[in-house]
Amino acid sequence: MSGAIKVGDTIPETVIGPFDAPSLARYAEVSGDANPLHLDDAVAAAIGFPAPPVHGMKLLAAFEPMLRAWRADLVISSLAGKFVQPILRGETVKLSGRVLRATEDEIFVRLMAYGAARAPGIIGEATLRPRTAT
Amino acid sequence: MPLEPPLALGPFRLRVDPARAAAFARETGGDGASVPLAYPAIWLAEPSLFSVVRDLCAELDVVPVHESQSFSYNAPLVAGESYDLSVTMSREDAPPRLTMLATISTLGGEPCARIETMMRLVPRAGLGSAS
Numbered sequence: 287m288s289g290a291i292k293v294g295d296t297i298p299e300t301v302i303g304p305f306d307a308p309s310l311a312r313y314a315e316v317s318g319d320a321n322p323l324h325l326d327d328a329v330a331a332a333i334g335f336p337a338p339p340v341h342g343m344k345l346l347a348a349f350e351p352m353l354r355a356w357r358a359d360l361v362i363s364s365l366a367g368k369f370v371q372p373i374l375r376g377e378t379v380k381l382s383g384r385v386l387r388a389t390e391d392e393i394f395v396r397l398m399a400y401g402a403a404r405a406p407g408i409i410g411e412a413t414l415r416p417r418t419a420t
Numbered sequence: 421m422p423l424e425p426p427l428a429l430g431p432f433r434l435r436v437d438p439a440r441a442a443a444f445a446r447e448t449g450g451d452g453a454s455v456p457l458a459y460p461a462i463w464l465a466e467p468s469l470f471s472v473v474r475d476l477c478a479e480l481d482v483v484p485v486h487e488s489q490s491f492s493y494n495a496p497l498v499a500g501e502s503y504d505l506s507v508t509m510s511r512e513d514a515p516p517r518l519t520m521l522a523t524i525s526t527l528g529g530e531p532c533a534r535i536e537t538m539m540r541l542v543p544r545a546g547l548g549s550a551s
Contacts, residue, residue: 318465366490
């Protein structure tokens with residue numbers, strides 16, 4: 287269980303995307319976030335992006351299935367992220383994680399999402415707990 | 421530094437729509453077996469709530485840019501269940517930023533989640549023709 291997890295452990299990288307325009311439109315529809323920046327090439331271009339950025343929340347939410355796949359015996363009690371720079375439509379996204387703190391009761395994980403740029407698109411964190419402790 | 425006292429909104433009584441939760445899970449890579457942690461993002465985009473943000477941004481002539489987001493749970497949301505969502509909104513000027521703190525409680529008053537949304541307020545004039 288959580289005792290087998292130690293500081294420095296890495297979560298297997300998950301690759302998602304690239305997301306196309308219909309994918310972003312579907313997310314906008316289901317989430318209610320219809321900001322044209324994510325959907326309209328002209329709006330994105332006016333701000334200086336070669337393509338619309340993917341909704342940050344869509345990417346942050348994608349860490350949840352990655353964490354669940356990593357350890358089904360843990361529950362995720364918190365998930366957070368800073369949207370450092372846009373990840374654009376058409377970019378493949380690499381999600382990764384690394385354990386920063388580990389006790390019997392709580393695992394704290396640093397999360398990163400990278401698009402095509404060298405710098406991360408999202409720097410996040412999650413807290414997981416043994417399923418029986420919740 | 422806060423510009424004015426925080427604005428309290430709600431509580432709003434909202435339901436986890438099972439079909440929408442499954443669709444949200446699908447669009448974010450999940451299997452739909454449980455309500456996604458980020459599902460309350462849907463509630464924050466509700467017109468009754470987000471219209472306050474939109475109106476404020478129009479008044480200030482700024483665009484909200486999503487800067488950070490967090491979800492912290494005491495208990496998971498359950499598909500088909502209703503909850504009360506209360507929001508406290510506060511604005512700072514250095515840097516220009518809007519913070520929304522939302523709490524989700526069961527109808528019995530038990531807190532089950534806390535959400536923080538931070539948005540940088542970018543002057544519309546700086547966004548070129550996108551404005």
